[in-house]
Amino acid sequence: xxxxxxxxxxxxxxxxxxxxxxxxxxxxxxxxxxxxxxxxxxxxxxxxxxxxxxxxxxxxxxxxxxxxxxxxxxxxxxxxxxxxxxxxxxxxxxxxxxxxxxxxxxxxxxxxxxxxxxxxxxxxxxxxxxxxxxxxxxxxxxxxxxxxxxxxxxxxxxxxxxxxxxxxxxxxxxxxxx
Numbered sequence: 001x002x003x004x005x006x007x008x009x010x011x012x013x014x015x016x017x018x019x020x021x022x023x024x025x026x027x028x029x030x031x032x033x034x035x036x037x038x039x040x041x042x043x044x045x046x047x048x049x050x051x052x053x054x055x056x057x058x059x060x061x062x063x064x065x066x067x068x069x070x071x072x073x074x075x076x077x078x079x080x081x082x083x084x085x086x087x088x089x090x091x092x093x094x095x096x097x098x099x100x101x102x103x104x105x106x107x108x109x110x111x112x113x114x115x116x117x118x119x120x121x122x123x124x125x126x127x128x129x130x131x132x133x134x135x136x137x138x139x140x141x142x143x144x145x146x147x148x149x150x151x152x153x154x155x156x157x158x159x160x161x162x163x164x165x166x167x168x169x170x171x172x173x174x175x176x177x178x
Contacts (some may be wrong), residue, residue, distance in 0.1 A: 001032065001173060004070035007039040008077040008088030013151040014110045016041075018142050018162070019076035021153055022108060025166035026072075033170070036070075038063055040087050048093040056094075064094050072104040072169050075128070079111035079119045089127075098132050102176065104169045105133030108140045108162075117141040134176070136168040 005023045007016035016039045023035040043059040077084040105128040107120045120139050146155035
């Protein structure tokens with residue numbers, strides 16, 4: 001089973017750290033899971049032009065194909081202007097309608113305001129379900145105050161929700177394999 005984490009920001013470390021924590025939690029639950037973190041700030045994912053994937057650069061090709069090969073994908077995004085990042089939306093625009101069929105697609109959001117806790121429900125979840133992803137009932141919202149100066153998560157409640165998300169994603173995927 002392969003779990004890919006997508007850190008959907010081009011700046012900062014909080015979202016990447018949050019997604020990384022989900023990957024670590026999943027590995028603790030099932031040591032056989034292969035995990036990979038794709039931090040979008042490390043890749044030059046081209047802007048969607050409507051061309052077939054073969055017409056895009058190596059980074060775009062790599063990121064899209066890595067996601068297509070995954071069994072589980074956890075998407076992390078900070079909240080910008082009460083929505084997901086443009087970088088993440090652009091990445092998702094590279095996929096056809098049924099791209100996430102039979103994939104579990106978890107969600108982690110980070111934000112500086114508690115008022116943004118439903119952004120994932122209203123902006124990211126509809127995209128993932130449109131692409132036929134199975135979205136767990138549990139998602140993780142992390143306020144910036146839950147991180148210390150080294151971008152480590154210090155809120156134990158957040159850590160419990162991360163474990164719960166990892167458990168639910170794995171359970172859904174294992175149940176669907178039978």
